Amino acid sequence: MKKILSFLKKDVYRILIIFTLTFLQTMTGLFLPSLMSDIVDIGIVNGDTPFILKIGGIMLLVAFIGILCQITARFISAKLSARFSKNLRSSIFAKVESFSLPEFDKYSTASLITRCTNDVTQVQHSLDMTLRMALSAPLTAIGGIIMAIRFGKNLTWILIFSCTALVFIMILNFKLTVPKFQKIQKNVDKLNLITRENLSGMRVIRAFNAEGHQNEKFDQANKLLTNLHLVIGRIMSLLQPMTMLIMNLTTIVVVWLGSRMVAGYSIKVGEMMAFLQYVMQIMFSFQMLSMTFIIIPRAMVSVRRIEEVLETEPLIKDPLAEDLLSPEKLGRVEFENVSFSYPNAIEPAVCNVSFSAMPGQTTAIIGSTGSGKSTLVNLIPRLYDVSSGSVKVDGVDVRHFEQSDLRDRIGYAPQKNMLFAGTIESNIDFARDIEFKRIEEAARIAQASKFISEKEEGFYSPIAQAGTNVSGGQKQRLSIARAIANHPKIYIFDDSFSSLDFKTESNLKKALNEETKDSTVLLITQRVSTIINADKIIVLDNGQVVGMGKHKDLLENCKVYYEIASSQLTKEELA
Numbered sequence: 001m002k003k004i005l006s007f008l009k010k011d012v013y014r015i016l017i018i019f020t021l022t023f024l025q026t027m028t029g030l031f032l033p034s035l036m037s038d039i040v041d042i043g044i045v046n047g048d049t050p051f052i053l054k055i056g057g058i059m060l061l062v063a064f065i066g067i068l069c070q071i072t073a074r075f076i077s078a079k080l081s082a083r084f085s086k087n088l089r090s091s092i093f094a095k096v097e098s099f100s101l102p103e104f105d106k107y108s109t110a111s112l113i114t115r116c117t118n119d120v121t122q123v124q125h126s127l128d129m130t131l132r133m134a135l136s137a138p139l140t141a142i143g144g145i146i147m148a149i150r151f152g153k154n155l156t157w158i159l160i161f162s163c164t165a166l167v168f169i170m171i172l173n174f175k176l177t178v179p180k181f182q183k184i185q186k187n188v189d190k191l192n193l194i195t196r197e198n199l200s201g202m203r204v205i206r207a208f209n210a211e212g213h214q215n216e217k218f219d220q221a222n223k224l225l226t227n228l229h230l231v232i233g234r235i236m237s238l239l240q241p242m243t244m245l246i247m248n249l250t251t252i253v254v255v256w257l258g259s260r261m262v263a264g265y266s267i268k269v270g271e272m273m274a275f276l277q278y279v280m281q282i283m284f285s286f287q288m289l290s291m292t293f294i295i296i297p298r299a300m301v302s303v304r305r306i307e308e309v310l311e312t313e314p315l316i317k318d319p320l321a322e323d324l325l326s327p328e329k330l331g332r333v334e335f336e337n338v339s340f341s342y343p344n345a346i347e348p349a350v351c352n353v354s355f356s357a358m359p360g361q362t363t364a365i366i367g368s369t370g371s372g373k374s375t376l377v378n379l380i381p382r383l384y385d386v387s388s389g390s391v392k393v394d395g396v397d398v399r400h401f402e403q404s405d406l407r408d409r410i411g412y413a414p415q416k417n418m419l420f421a422g423t424i425e426s427n428i429d430f431a432r433d434i435e436f437k438r439i440e441e442a443a444r445i446a447q448a449s450k451f452i453s454e455k456e457e458g459f460y461s462p463i464a465q466a467g468t469n470v471s472g473g474q475k476q477r478l479s480i481a482r483a484i485a486n487h488p489k490i491y492i493f494d495d496s497f498s499s500l501d502f503k504t505e506s507n508l509k510k511a512l513n514e515e516t517k518d519s520t521v522l523l524i525t526q527r528v529s530t531i532i533n534a535d536k537i538i539v540l541d542n543g544q545v546v547g548m549g550k551h552k553d554l555l556e557n558c559k560v561y562y563e564i565a566s567s568q569l570t571k572e573e574l575a
Contacts (some may be wrong), residue, residue, distance in 0.1 A: 180298040
């Protein structure tokens with residue numbers, strides 16, 4: 001809660017202004033029934049027209065001041081809460097961007113989206129209402145009770161019963177709805193997850209005629225969320241009329257008893273009317289509090305969910321200033337007895353791996369699916385941190401680098417080629433201010449120039465979200481172009497040629513050899529033909545190195561490599 005409240009520190013003076021205006025508006029509301037009582041009991045009884053006009057003029061002025069204060073307070077409140085939600089969303093997004101992969105494994109993408117949008121909106125609405133009602137409703141209730149006692153004399157006992165009943169309803173409302181609101185936010189997460197999954201996998205769903213199955217999954221989540229809203233709606237539909245019933249019964253009792261007291265000359269007509277208005281103000285203030293008690297429980301659920309994200313500390317952090325190192329950019333990569341286990345995993349994904357990759361050399365990593373190839377290279381840019389051992393770049397443990405410095409040395413083309421909404425140029429440049437000539441050169445090396453030139457707008461052709469308007473091979477080439485555009489010293493290609501035909505792959509490798517001749521190249525693949533000429537081939541099996549050397553040596557000395565090669569190459573090629 002402290003972190004979220006800290007976003008309001010700069011707006012303390014605005015909150016004070018809102019409270020001041022709300023206080024003035026409340027005071028004007030409490031003052032008006034008293035003036036009306038004077039008009040009835042003094043002006044009308046005595047037929048004093050000038051007095052009626054004078055007090056009436058004061059009432060109009062007081063009412064105008066109250067309206068002006070209310071409008072101004074609401075304007076400032078709406079502006080403040082909107083800015084608060086903007087800052088909160090920015091903070092959540094910045095925090096999520098600082099997360100390492102273990103934190104993303106903890107939260108689902110759908111949940112993070114819900115927390116950044118729906119939860120923040122709930123908090124914004126709650127803040128807006130609280131700023132306008134947190135002072136107004138209690139002040140009106142307290143002031144109304146004091147003034148009602150002054151004017152009502154023997155009628156005040158009615159308020160005790162009415163207020164007690166209203167407080168009981170609010171407490172009941174709070175206890176019944178809070179657990180339901182917690183379930184609602186979790187189910188919003190689930191619904192968003194299914195929606196996002198369906199939209200992302202629409203091609204697969206249609207290819208397998210699985211629309212019915214996916215609709216059923218969505219309907220189940222949708223019905224569960226709907227039922228929760230219906231339960232809360234039924235609770236509200238019961239409690240709200242009860243509140244109105246208490247208010248109306250209170251009014252009837254006041255009028256009935258008040259009229260008898262007026263007939264007995266124990267109270268004046270104006271006093272009874274003033275008492276009735278104060279009673280209505282008190283009832284209305286309790287109704288406002290009741291509305292606040294409806295919104296605040298859901299907002300508190302959202303606050304806890306937001307705080308959970310904001311208070312999550314990334315496992316991967318930059319080192320302290322005194323431990324920070326930044327060696328000369330050479331491109332040397334070393335693994336020393338590296339082991340890594342995913343959270344809650346029974347066995348390590350990588351176990352006791354040691355090797356070195358030197359500048360000017362291509363080091364290939366091959367192995368069956370699930371052997372730990374991608375996991376291994378993810379340790380170099382610190383997407384994960386090793387469980388034991390060390391990964392060194394240019395002689396320094398990667399944990400002693402500033403993350404931005406480390407990743408600036410690396411050109412990374414991941415296994416899943418991700419493009420972003422924008423243009424071809426913006427996806428290759430990726431906010432690094434790379435010269436356009438270099439972007440063209442990177443596209444040429446990645447064998448992307450031809451299909452780019454065929455597009456009407458060339459490099460400024462639009463790319464849809466996730467690159468859905470380009471083919472898999474085109475997406476892969478653009479991903480490679482992005483990796484090589486800023487002249488890194490270390491290149492990591494994680495199965496980056498899988499969508500390319502052999503001719504395109506051959507041309508790409510020739511162009512890359514010239515581009516990367518002074519750099520370190522780490523090539524992860526399942527294609528033996530891609531790595532035949534690699535300077536060093538590392539064979540992984542179940543997270544362990546079972547072979548290391550050149551192609552011909554491994555064919556003779558490594559059974560796992562021979563099995564992989566024999567399944568892909570002809571006997572003549574194996575000879």
